[in-house]
Every structure is written in structure tokens, then in C-alpha cells.
Amino acid sequence: MFPIIRQRQLSESVFEMDVEAPAVARKAKAGQFFMLRVDEHGERIPLTFSDWSPSDGWIRFIFMRVGKTTHQLSHLVVGDSLTDVVGPLGVPTHVEGVGRVAVVGGGVGAAVAYPVARAMAEAGSDVTVILGARNRELLILEDEFRALPLKELVVVTDDGSAGRRALVTEPLKELCEASALDHSMAIGPAIMMKFCAATAREFGVPITVSLNPIMVDGTGMCGACRVSVAGETKFGCVDGPDFDGHAVDFEELMSRQRVYSDLEREADADFSRECSCHR
Amino acid sequence: MPPVDDTPAEKPRRRPSRAPRTPMPERDASERARDFAEVSLGYSEEQAVAEANRCLQCKNPTCIEGCPVNIDIKSFIARIIDGEYAAGVAVLKQRNALPAACGRVCPQEEQCEASCVLARTKEPVAIGRLERWLGDFDLACDLEHRCVPEVGEPSGASVAVVGSGPSGLACAGELRRRGHAVTVFESLHAPGGVLTYGIPEFRLPKSIVQAEIEMLRVMGVEVVTDVVVGATYTLDELLAEEGFDAVFIGSGAGLPLFLGIPGENLNGVYSANEFLTRVNLMKAYEFPAYDTPVWRGRKVAVVGGGNVAMDAARTAKRLGAEEVFLVYRRSEEEMPARREEVHHAQQEGIEFKMLCSPLEILGHDGFVTGMLATRMELGEADASGRRAPMCVVGSEFVIDCDTVIVALGTKANPLIAKTAPDLALTRRGYIAANDHGATNKPGVFAGGDIVTGSATVILAMGAGKKAASAIDRWLAERRG
Numbered sequence: 001m002f003p004i005i006r007q008r009q010l011s012e013s014v015f016e017m018d019v020e021a022p023a024v025a026r027k028a029k030a031g032q033f034f035m036l037r038v039d040e041h042g043e044r045i046p047l048t049f050s051d052w053s054p055s056d057g058w059i060r061f062i063f064m065r066v067g068k069t070t071h072q073l074s075h076l077v078v079g080d081s082l083t084d085v086v087g088p089l090g091v092p093t094h095v096e097g098v099g100r101v102a103v104v105g106g107g108v109g110a111a112v113a114y115p116v117a118r119a120m121a122e123a124g125s126d127v128t129v130i131l132g133a134r135n136r137e138l139l140i141l142e143d144e145f146r147a148l149p150l151k152e153l154v155v156v157t158d159d160g161s162a163g164r165r166a167l168v169t170e171p172l173k174e175l176c177e178a179s180a181l182d183h184s185m186a187i188g189p190a191i192m193m194k195f196c197a198a199t200a201r202e203f204g205v206p207i208t209v210s211l212n213p214i215m216v217d218g219t220g221m222c223g224a225c226r227v228s229v230a231g232e233t234k235f236g237c238v239d240g241p242d243f244d245g246h247a248v249d250f251e252e253l254m255s256r257q258r259v260y261s262d263l264e265r266e267a268d269a270d271f272s273r274e275c276s277c278h279r
Numbered sequence: 280m281p282p283v284d285d286t287p288a289e290k291p292r293r294r295p296s297r298a299p300r301t302p303m304p305e306r307d308a309s310e311r312a313r314d315f316a317e318v319s320l321g322y323s324e325e326q327a328v329a330e331a332n333r334c335l336q337c338k339n340p341t342c343i344e345g346c347p348v349n350i351d352i353k354s355f356i357a358r359i360i361d362g363e364y365a366a367g368v369a370v371l372k373q374r375n376a377l378p379a380a381c382g383r384v385c386p387q388e389e390q391c392e393a394s395c396v397l398a399r400t401k402e403p404v405a406i407g408r409l410e411r412w413l414g415d416f417d418l419a420c421d422l423e424h425r426c427v428p429e430v431g432e433p434s435g436a437s438v439a440v441v442g443s444g445p446s447g448l449a450c451a452g453e454l455r456r457r458g459h460a461v462t463v464f465e466s467l468h469a470p471g472g473v474l475t476y477g478i479p480e481f482r483l484p485k486s487i488v489q490a491e492i493e494m495l496r497v498m499g500v501e502v503v504t505d506v507v508v509g510a511t512y513t514l515d516e517l518l519a520e521e522g523f524d525a526v527f528i529g530s531g532a533g534l535p536l537f538l539g540i541p542g543e544n545l546n547g548v549y550s551a552n553e554f555l556t557r558v559n560l561m562k563a564y565e566f567p568a569y570d571t572p573v574w575r576g577r578k579v580a581v582v583g584g585g586n587v588a589m590d591a592a593r594t595a596k597r598l599g600a601e602e603v604f605l606v607y608r609r610s611e612e613e614m615p616a617r618r619e620e621v622h623h624a625q626q627e628g629i630e631f632k633m634l635c636s637p638l639e640i641l642g643h644d645g646f647v648t649g650m651l652a653t654r655m656e657l658g659e660a661d662a663s664g665r666r667a668p669m670c671v672v673g674s675e676f677v678i679d680c681d682t683v684i685v686a687l688g689t690k691a692n693p694l695i696a697k698t699a700p701d702l703a704l705t706r707r708g709y710i711a712a713n714d715h716g717a718t719n720k721p722g723v724f725a726g727g728d729i730v731t732g733s734a735t736v737i738l739a740m741g742a743g744k745k746a747a748s749a750i751d752r753w754l755a756e757r758r759g
Binding site for chain 2: 023027037044085086088220227233252259260
């Protein structure tokens with residue numbers, strides 16, 4: 001069992017949770033993920049983390065309430081435990097010597113962008129972070145990013161309620177236009193990563209994307225997470241989650257992410273009904 | 280565990296029964312294809328004794344050589360004949376920690392039963408069914424009356440076993456018997472490997488698997504779930520930091536193979552591994568009581584001809600599919616699946632489309648709508664002796680289906696190799712190990728599917744046991 005030692009609500013639907021897991025916290029690296037299960041009846045879901053402490057043995061997960069499992073997670077409080085935390089899985093993000101780089105973190109993708117940008121900056125790269133969200137309420141980790149030794153932090157929201165009123169692709173395009181980038185990275189919803197890749201492609205700037213396909217075991221055994229990269233099938237869990245954004249078939253990824261949406265809605269509706277009964 | 284006396288007692292000469300092989304009681308196909316309860320019901324005591332009495336008790340029991348772990352078959356059958364069931368269990372457990380599982384899933388017809396003297400003229404003794412019956416007899420006893428193999432004097436050495444599937448469990452049990460401390464690391468949340476995630480409930484109930492693993496725990500084997508060796512710990516960390524003297528890698532089958540044809544990433548295309556893991560390990564058949572969903576196809580095409588393909592097809596049927604097709608490029612005769620599984624699948628209404636190979640998976644809006652396939656014919660026998668299938672030109676046709684399950688086997692999982700660059704691999708990425716399971720890395724041994732590629736439960740167990748002996752010798756040499 002993996003006890004929850006701190007919990008914080010970052011917005012109406014985004015939550016942060018520190019979980020005690022000393023064996024795995026020792027090994028975490030930026031860009032990786034963990035598989036977890038809430039209880040004995042739970043599904044296995046991949047979850048990204050924004051921070052961790054090898055010495056104190058905890059991992060900080062950030063998640064958005066979207067379906068039953070994340071809904072259930074959001075109801076847990078300090079003292080509750082997760083049944084399973086497995087990892088760290090996936091290939092860590094390449095952070096050494098990336099030169100002048102833009103890291104785009106959209107929505108909850110900011111949770112992954114944070115340790116990635118930090119590691120890149122620590123490795124001596126020139127890091128600009130573009131932090132985006134639909135609105136101020138959904139913008140997360142702004143203070144944390146401000147505390148990093150970045151070249152610049154650009155905050156954008158769709159409605160202008162915080163930072164610039166823009167999509168993340170606008171500042172990315174400006175950086176590309178100014179020939180200010182050797183590399184770029186995008187982490188967020190598939191549709192955002194798709195448009196970031198399209199923007200970078202115009203200027204011949206390489207882009208790494210961190211994909212979030214559906215997974216079951218997370219160790220390569222099932223192939224649920226397969227994605228087409230340069231026409232070849234890759235497994236998100238063992239080959240990724242980072243891939244060349246110019247080679248990823250985003251349409252396929254988005255279609256595959258929706259495969260269980262009806263069933264997921266059904267499960268979450270059941271859970272919500274159950275919850276309101278207990279209240 | 281009482282010591283087993285193998286010297287034959289003075290007994291009046293017995294006359295073996297000449298009755299035909301006792302059939303296995305099974306649930307009716309139309310009833311069983313609607314739920315996940317076990318298909319084969321197992322012998323009653325009377326049936327087990329009647330079947331045991333068919334055994335000739337040969338002077339030179341060839342059946343034992345046919346068993347990959349050399350169970351003393353003659354002796355355990357003799358104990359059934361004598362009504363000494365607990366002693367029979369003890370004989371089994373000398374060689375096999377998982378008799379109730381192996382009695383159900385071993386391909387006995389190619390192993391012990393193929394070597395039975397009776398098989399030359401009539402039907403062999405149903406050795407597998409008798410093994411299952413004894414295994415079940417043991418599990419039906421109270422915990423304190425079950426047969427727990429004797430554990431050796433503590434050796435002071437400790438061994439990490441990577442993977443809790445057949446090879447890992449066999450290795451762990453054997454090492455404990457020799458007095459070594461054993462910790463088994465499982466990457467999933469439940470132990471058992473393929474016995475848990477792969478083989479369906481209706482063929483191998485999960486309660487049986489967990490009960491047999493529980494007996495290993497009683498022997499002192501520690502089982503730790505949620506640990507991915509290669510991620511949570513590297514091999515070097517296990518040896519240098521976690522205090523293990525040796526490691527056995529039995530991490531099992533790897534990444535599922537796909538066909539490499541267009542449409543394979545459409546929604547509704549599963550690897551058999553994913554489909555079976557969702558249903559068996561995650562209990563998707565009880566969705567939404569369990570959270571993991573599975574796509575319940577109306578018309579399901581399963582590609583492949585092995586036991587896993589049969590398991591997937593029969594599982595799809597149980598999830599409510601109206602039609603399930605088994606698409607295989609050779610003919611029924613060449614199918615690698617056990618005859619019993621093929622027979623059960625046919626009884627349950629799985630439609631066999633033999634000499635038929637997929638060309639493309641068709642879809643609309645991201646979801647599967649059918650499969651374009653071609654007829655095949657068998658050409659000359661190749662080097663392996665199997666006749667090579669060849670496309671019949673112009674014979675393309677469409678199979679109407681909304682789900683495709685690909686059961687073509689697996690390739691090596693790279694997780695451990697990636698974090699142990701000094702571990703020698705074969706050209707195909709499997710771990711290179713000698714006949715005793717030793718790898719090129721001192722103190723590291725390996726066996727089962729991660730060495731051989733996809734094989735059977737009992738072959739993996741045999742490899743695990745062999746490696747345990749090698750580990751035992753290696754530890755002794757190191758102590759000097």
C-alpha cells in the first residue's frame with residue numbers, strides 16, 4: 001500500500017497528491033510515468049508526476065478529474081492509500097545538451113513539463129517555457145516554473161484571464177521565427193501537441209512530444225498503447241512516452257484515446273451516483 | 280511433509296484394469312460458453328481410482344522421462360491406487376510446486392501420456408487428470424493439512440527471482456527446499472504470470488493459482504508485487520545494494536507481435552495479451568463492478584492457431600459475441616494448439632476459417648468493420664518440416680467483424696536488457712543462457728520464455744528448476 005501524505009487541489013478539476021513510495025521515488029527521472037491502481041477493483045492507469053524526493057521517498061502526482069478512476073483519486077485524503085504504484089516506466093526525456101529549447105506545457109501537461117524544464121535548465125540548456133491553459137483557473141504550477149532558472153516563462157490562456165490571450169502555438173511560432181530554437185518539446189493534450197508539431201515543422205525545428213495513450217500493464221506486455229511513428233508501430237510504454245513529434249500520427253492517437261469513452265462515461269456516472277448517495 | 284518411501288511394498292500381484300480411459304466430466308458446451316466458470320469438472324474419487332487402476336505400474340516407467348520435470352508418475356499413481364492420497368500429493372510436490380495448475384494446462388498428450396506404454400495399443404493413462412485430481416485434493420484440505428514441501432536448513436544465501444510465472448515459481452520453490460532465502464519480484468499487482476493474466480478462468484481458475492502460490496509463501500518464499508526489475512531495480516542493484524547473492528530472471532513472454540498489415544491500429548484490434556489481460560487479470564468481464572473496460576465485439580475474428588488463440592476466441596464468445604471466427608493460415612492439422620482446446624472451441628461454436636490469412640483490417644471512423652483476407656494453400660514442406668502456406672491468387676474475401684484479436688506470439692521484452700548492458704542476448708533479443716540457465720553475468724541465471732521465446736508452462740517450470748540447481752551449485756562454490 002502506498003499512503004498519501006499530502007494533497008492539494010490546484011483547480012476545480014486538477015489535483016496534486018504526494019504518495020509515499022520510497023523504492024520507486026529513488027529511481028524517477030523527468031519524463032517518465034508510473035502505473036497506479038486505486039483499489040482492488042481499480043483499473044491500471046498511467047499517471048505523470050511533477051516532482052519527487054529520492055531522500056524522503058515520495059512522488060507528486062498531478063491529475064485532472066476526467067473519468068471514474070481520477071474522480072475516485074480526487075476523493076482520497078491524507079492517510080488514505082493507493083493499492084499499487086509501479087515504475088518508474090518509460091524512457092526518461094533526453095535533457096542533456098538540448099541547447100536553446102522551448103518546452104510547451106498545456107493543461108495538466110505542465111506537470112511533466114516542470115521536471116523536464118528543470119532538468120534541461122540544470123543540464124545547462126537555455127530553456128523557455130510556454131505554459132498554457134484554457135483559463136486562469138486551469139493554469140497550474142506557475143509559481144513553481146517562476147522559481148526555475150529559465151530564460152523566460154511565457155504564460156498564455158485561451159481567454160486571456162491570465163498572461164497573454166493566445167494559444168501556445170503563437171509564442172512557439174514567434175520563437176521559431178526569431179530562429180531562437182535548436183529544439184522544442186510539447187506536453188499536453190494530443191490536439192495541442194499536433195499543432196505545436198505543425199508549427200515547429202514550418203521552421204524545421206525538431207520537436208519531441210510526450211504521448212499519453214491508453215495503457216494496461218505499462219511494461220510492454222499488452223500493446224494497448226501502440227502509436228504509429230513514421231509509419232511504424234511503437235509502444236508508448238517501452239519505446240516512449242517521448243517520440244519525434246514530426247513523425248507521430250496524431251489522428252490515430254486521438255482516435256485510440258477515445259475507444260472506451262462511452263464505457264468510461266458509464267462507469268463515472270455510476271460512481272458519481274454512488275458518491276452523492278453517501279454524501 | 281512426511282518422507283516419501285519409494286521402495287515398493289510387498290503386495291499381492293495386482294491386475295491392472297482393462298477399462299477404457301475414464302472420460303473427463305465437462306459442463307455442457309451451450310451452458311459453459313455463457314460464463315467464466317471452469318469447463319472441465321475434474322474426476323471424482325471413484326473416477327480417479329478407476330483411472331489409476333489402468334496404470335500398468337511398469338518396471339521401467341517411460342512416462343517419467345516424458346515429463347519435463349520428471350515427476351515420479353508411477354509412484355503417485357500407485358498412491359492413488361492404494362488410497363494414500365496425501366502421500367501421492369507429496370510425491371507430486373517433490374517435483375512440481377503447482378500440480379493443480381499443471382494438471383489442467385500441461386500438454387500431457389505430447390509428454391508423459393505420449394510416453395505411456397498403453398498409448399502404443401490403446402489410450403494412455405490420463406496422467407494429467409490424475410495429477411489435477413491430487414492437486415485439487417490437496418487444496419481441498421485445511422491449510423494445516425496440506426502438503427508443504429520440506430524446507431532445507433537456512434543456507435544464509437538469498438536469491439531474487441524476477442517474475443512470478445511458472446519458471447519463477449518453480450525456481451523459487453526449489454531454492455527454498457535447498458534452504459535459500461527467496462524473494463520473488465512481480466511487475467503486475469498479482470502474482471502468477473501467465474497463469475494469472477493469460478490463461479482464462481474457465482480453463483484455470485485464479486483461486487487455484489493463488490492457492491498454489493500461497494503454499495510457496497507457507498514454505499517461506501516472499502512474493503513482492505509491483506516491482507519492475509529493469510525499472511524499479513536493475514540487476515546490479517539487486518546484487519550490490521539489495522543484498523541478493525544471485526538472481527533468476529523468469530520475466531516471461533514479451534511484447535506481442537502484430538501482423539504488420541494496414542488497419543492494425545484501428546479501435547477494436549487487440550493483441551491476445553491485451554484482450555486476455557483485461558479479462559483475466561483486470562476482470563473486465565465484470566465491468567462496471569471492476570473498472571477496466573473491454574470492447575465486447577459482436578463478430579470477432581481471432582488470428583492464430585495456438586492455445587492463446589483458442590483462449591481468446593472462447594473468451595470473446597463468453598463476453599457475448601454472436602460469432603467468433605478463428606483465422607489460421609494453415610490447416611487444422613498444423614494448428615499448434617492442444618487437441619483438447621481445439622475440440623472445446625469447436626464445441627462452443629467457434630467457427631474455424633482455415634487456410635486463410637489476413638491482408639488488411641478494414642475500418643470506418645477509427646473502428647474495425649471487417650477483415651480482408653485471402654485463401655491459402657499448403658506448398659512443399661520447409662526446413663522445419665511444416666508445409667509453407669501460400670496465397671491463392673485472386674481469392675480475397677471480406678470477413679464481417681467488429682473486433683480483431685491477434686494471437687501470433689511475442690518477441691523479447693527489452694526492459695531488463697536495456698538496464699543491464701553487460702547481459703548477453705541472443706540475436707532475437709532473448710537472454711542468452713546455457714542448458715543450466717547460467718547467463719554470461721556472474722550470479723545471474725535465466726529461464727522460461729525470456730530465454731526460449733513462447734513455450735509452455737511446464738517447459739518454463741523445468742527451466743526454473745534446472746536453474747535452481749545451477750544457482751544452488753553456484754552459491755556452494757562461492758562459499759567454497
